[in-house]
Amino acid sequence: MLSLTHIFLTLAAMPLFGDRSRLLMLLPLVLSISLVHKAIRQPRMADLPLAVLALWATIVVGMIGLGVALLLLYMVFS
């Protein structure tokens, strides 16, 4: 049975792309999407920074979770 330690060590060592730093390009894109969405929906602009930060964190954490879940599925069934 696969241990969690093994899974995360494999995740850290996997060459997901030739240059994994390209994955960081996701962060500003998500920030832009969060900013536009909240700038449209937020009634008060004073509340914008916190709302954007919360949405940005939610999307990033959600995508990381989705990635880990897909990796788990891949490792279990391969």
Added chain:
Amino acid sequence: MTKRDDTPSRTDGSNPALIGLAAWVLPGLGHWLLGHRARGLVLFVAIMLTYWTGIAVAGPRFTVDPKDNTLWFAAQMGMGPQVVVLYVATAGSDVPPVPWPDSDIALIYAGVAGLLAMLVILDAIGRAAGDEPVATEEQRGAP
């Protein structure tokens, strides 16, 4: 008296079609004309930065290409006339080879920026027509 940005937009006399056109010409301009100055500025900076980041990654000739990247080009049309200007200005030259993943990053950034711009256009038209964003229970201060 200037209108506060966070006040509801009662847009007496605003033509939704003209506001929509302004929002297409420049992202955020529709909100600016409706009196939502800060909102318009935030939208302008966020969308333009996203779009031009995409252009900077792979260059305009590759990114703005209706022949090989038709759907991405269609998505970018929300950015307004600047897309047409970029295409016309670079159409005569050869498409440079762009290595992956730069090619995908450029198209995704530019395409997402265009789609966000379309969202902003629709929001500006809605505000000009008198529609207000629906506030949540928490924002309304309900118990």
